[in-house]
Amino acid sequence: MDPYYWESQHGNFGDDLNLWLWDFLIPGFREVHAETLLVGVGTVLNRALLPEGRHKLVLGSGFGYGTLPDMSDRREWDIRCVRGPLTAQKVGIDPRLGIIDPAVMVAEMPEFKNLPKKHKKSFVPHWESAAAGIWPVICGTVGLHYIDPRGDAKEVIREIAQSELIIAESMHGAILSDAFRVPWVAVTTSNSINSFKWNDWAETVGVTYRPRHVPVSTRAEAIAKGARFWGIGFHARQPALEDPNKRQIDDSAMVAVRDPTQTSLRVAAKQLLAAPSALSLWQAARATPQLSADHVLAERKERFLDVIDSVRRAYL
Numbered sequence: 001m002d003p004y005y006w007e008s009q010h011g012n013f014g015d016d017l018n019l020w021l022w023d024f025l026i027p028g029f030r031e032v033h034a035e036t037l038l039v040g041v042g043t044v045l046n047r048a049l050l051p052e053g054r055h056k057l058v059l060g061s062g063f064g065y066g067t068l069p070d071m072s073d074r075r076e077w078d079i080r081c082v083r084g085p086l087t088a089q090k091v092g093i094d095p096r097l098g099i100i101d102p103a104v105m106v107a108e109m110p111e112f113k114n115l116p117k118k119h120k121k122s123f124v125p126h127w128e129s130a131a132a133g134i135w136p137v138i139c140g141t142v143g144l145h146y147i148d149p150r151g152d153a154k155e156v157i158r159e160i161a162q163s164e165l166i167i168a169e170s171m172h173g174a175i176l177s178d179a180f181r182v183p184w185v186a187v188t189t190s191n192s193i194n195s196f197k198w199n200d201w202a203e204t205v206g207v208t209y210r211p212r213h214v215p216v217s218t219r220a221e222a223i224a225k226g227a228r229f230w231g232i233g234f235h236a237r238q239p240a241l242e243d244p245n246k247r248q249i250d251d252s253a254m255v256a257v258r259d260p261t262q263t264s265l266r267v268a269a270k271q272l273l274a275a276p277s278a279l280s281l282w283q284a285a286r287a288t289p290q291l292s293a294d295h296v297l298a299e300r301k302e303r304f305l306d307v308i309d310s311v312r313r314a315y316l
Contacts, residue, residue: 001029001036001057001315006044011150012127013157014172015042017103020154024109025102025308026316033315036078041103041172043197045069045087057315059307060102063087064197081307084200099307100204100300103172104179106157108301112180115161119145121285122163124156124173129189132224133217138274142282149173167284169214171198178205178297183289186211187281190225204300205292212287214280218270230273 005018018041022029029038036055039045043064050056050069055076062083071077071091081099082088088098106112122145125135130148139146147159149170160166160176166184168174177184186198188211198209215229216222222229 001033001038003029003038003040004044004050004056005040006042006049010127010131013149013151013153014103014170014175016153017041017106017157021102021106021109025105026311028316036315041101043194045071045082045091057311058082059311060100060304061087062101062197062200063090064194064200080311081304083197084202084204086196086200086203098200098204099303101172101175101201102304103175104297104301105304106176107161107179111154112157112161115158117162117164119159119163121145121165121167122147122159123167123281123285124149124160124170126169126189128224129169129216129221132221133189133277134270134274135217137271138217138278138281141271141278142285144281144285147173165285165289167281169211171201174198175201178207178290178292181291181294183291185284185287185289187214187284188212189214189216189221189277190227192226206296207290207292212280212284214284215276217274217277 003018003022005015007015022038022040036057039050039056039058039061041060043062044050045061045063045068046066047069048066056078058077058079060081060083068090071079079091079093079097081097082091083098083101085095085098088095123135123139124147125133127149129135130150136146144167145163147156149156157176160173160182161180163182166173166177166182167187168177168184169187169189174184174186186209193211195209202209216225216227219229222234226235
């Protein structure tokens with residue numbers, strides 16, 4: 001059995017954790033049923049992503065991009081649970097099978113338990129923002145610890161767990177924060193944010209997705225997202241061919257961000273232009289955070305573990 005995950009060319013911890021989470025939840029799954037693809041964490045229930053004609057075991061995946069595949073053939077699809085009730089409705093299964101995003105189970109892994117707190121307040125941007133913005137600089141300006149979502153998944157998760165508050169543009173930044181009982185504030189830098197997937201998860205744990213808007217930090221970021229920067233509107237880059245339903249960052253849009261020969265004057269100008277972003281992020285760090293109720297999260301995790309037990313009985 002192989003775990004499927006969507007691999008960002010820039011890296012994204014919320015997808016990359018599929019590489020090791022399932023070894024913890026279902027030890028030995030890789031050695032059985034070679035014909036089966038384990039479809040787990042991520043917004044990957046998408047016709048453009050999943051191969052036809054191969055048996056698929058769905059454990060907590062979500063819908064949110066593109067078009068759903070035809071999942072009516074139960075010989076090809078074993079749908080044990082999905083991320084939330086909105087995905088369940090789209091798929092046409094019992095809403096009670098919209099249990100939780102499996103990423104919450106990371107908090108049960110021994111290596112992430114009882115970690116000491118190191119960071120007062122941290123910011124986890126969406127990977128697109130990390131690729132095209134100057135958020136590390138902005139975080140330094142407003143006194144936040146910056147967590148790059150493109151880093152090693154385990155290190156990113158440790159930094160989330162070791163924070164006392166998370167400002168999350170990354171959905172899995174919020175999901176992991178909630179799992180580790182770290183209060184969080186949702187923000188967004190794009191008016192075209194996929195609220196469907198956020199609400200899908202939020203409904204499972206009884207929280208509300210009402211993100212605070214934070215302006216993009218650079219012209220390159222505005223180009224990548226089709227946003228406005230200092231009154232100038234930009235059209236988003238076209239999606240990459242390998243996945244027509246997820247936007248990719250064009251490296252040419254980030255030359256100015258990556259150029260190591262930038263003068264101090266140019267750097268200062270970028271920081272000045274990013275002042276609205278800094279102010280909005282500073283305000284978000286002082287907003288009232290959210291956290292799901294302990295008993296609600298615990299109940300959802302128990303239901304998910306019941307599903308895992310049923311998978312073990314059926315496949316191992």
